Amino acid sequence: MLDEVLEALAPLEGATVLDCTLGFGGHAEALARLAGRLVALDRDAEELERTAARLRARGAAVDARHADYAEAARVLRELGLDGVDAVLADLGVSSMQLDRPERGMSFKADGPLDMRMDRSTGKTAAEWLASASEAELAEALSAFGDEPDAAKIAARLAALVRCGRAPKTTRELARLVAEAKGLGPGRVVKKDAFAAHPAARTFQALRIAVNRERDSLAVLLEALPGLLRPGGRAAVLTFHSGEERLVGDALRRQAAAGLWRVPLEEPRPASAAEVRENPRARSARLWRAVRET
Numbered sequence: 001m002l003d004e005v006l007e008a009l010a011p012l013e014g015a016t017v018l019d020c021t022l023g024f025g026g027h028a029e030a031l032a033r034l035a036g037r038l039v040a041l042d043r044d045a046e047e048l049e050r051t052a053a054r055l056r057a058r059g060a061a062v063d064a065r066h067a068d069y070a071e072a073a074r075v076l077r078e079l080g081l082d083g084v085d086a087v088l089a090d091l092g093v094s095s096m097q098l099d100r101p102e103r104g105m106s107f108k109a110d111g112p113l114d115m116r117m118d119r120s121t122g123k124t125a126a127e128w129l130a131s132a133s134e135a136e137l138a139e140a141l142s143a144f145g146d147e148p149d150a151a152k153i154a155a156r157l158a159a160l161v162r163c164g165r166a167p168k169t170t171r172e173l174a175r176l177v178a179e180a181k182g183l184g185p186g187r188v189v190k191k192d193a194f195a196a197h198p199a200a201r202t203f204q205a206l207r208i209a210v211n212r213e214r215d216s217l218a219v220l221l222e223a224l225p226g227l228l229r230p231g232g233r234a235a236v237l238t239f240h241s242g243e244e245r246l247v248g249d250a251l252r253r254q255a256a257a258g259l260w261r262v263p264l265e266e267p268r269p270a271s272a273a274e275v276r277e278n279p280r281a282r283s284a285r286l287w288r289a290v291r292e293t
């Protein structure tokens with residue numbers, strides 16, 4: 001939703017912009033070409049380094065910082081900025097993270113069950129699974145993945161954890177989830193790009209739990225109006241119902257407190273053409289808000 005994001009953050013000429021989620025740098029490159037100054041964060045130091053080098057080589061000026069976006073206010077303070085004109089947060093996981101089997105984020109390729117966006121800290125997904133109780137597993141699967149079979153999957157995983165056979169690879173986990181759902185290995189194959197894999201919700205939920213994504217997002221949302229100068233614009237891209245609830249609730253509460261211009265816009269989906277080209281965009285919603293002056 002590049003064009004929609006640029007429109008939401010306009011006018012960008014001469015603006016100071018904060019991209020909270022650099023990722024592959026698609027948004028950042030376009031923003032850097034239009035804005036006066038672009039600061040970009042990512043908690044994934046490995047991909048941040050690669051993206052920053054690629055953008056530099058392409059002549060896009062990006063001040064890339066390794067940081068959790070929950071730390072955005074501190075980063076801006078350290079840069080001597082009292083606020084920015086536009087903030088973008090494109091939530092979730094990047095395609096590079098998904099496409100590298102060694103990151104353990106995807107059920108599509110076999111790899112170690114890691115899932116950490118920042119591999120310098122925290123428990124891997126395998127460690128998290130091995131230390132979680134059945135109730136914690138069921139709660140995470142339900143709250144972070146809207147998984148209808150949360151109880152069945154949690155019971156199967158907890159039984160394996162109890163006898164020291166917790167899954168250690170993405171393929172093992174995908175197979176166990178399919179079994180817990182009563183599906184044979186043949187049914188694990190995706191029918192088309194739009195049909196969700198039986199393990200998709202479990203992988204999403206584990207990734208959110210391992211990275212404490214909800215905690216970081218709650219801190220970012222609380223700080224968001226304060227990151228912006230009066231009249232500044234915010235754009236947030238969400239990809240599932242849990243993120244939508246958090247973002248929608250925070251923006252509405254802050255608008256009621258006089259921090260955003262009202263009425264707030266309803267979140268926008270991606271165009272049909274973009275969804276055809278990129279199936280992941282089918283669940284994208286763009287939330288926009290303008291800081292009250």
Ligand SMILES: C[S@@+](CC[C@H](N)C(=O)[O-])C[C@H]1O[C@@H](n2cnc3c(N)ncnc32)[C@H](O)[C@@H]1O
Nearest residue numbers: 021023024025026027042043068069090094216
């Ligand atoms: C959907 S991708 C961003 C894609 C990017 N807009 C682009 O055009 O390529 C999300 C990125 O946000 C990063 N990320 C996720 N949670 C984060 C957090 N709490 N703080 C900073 N970065 C985070 C991920 O590491 C990933 O690189």
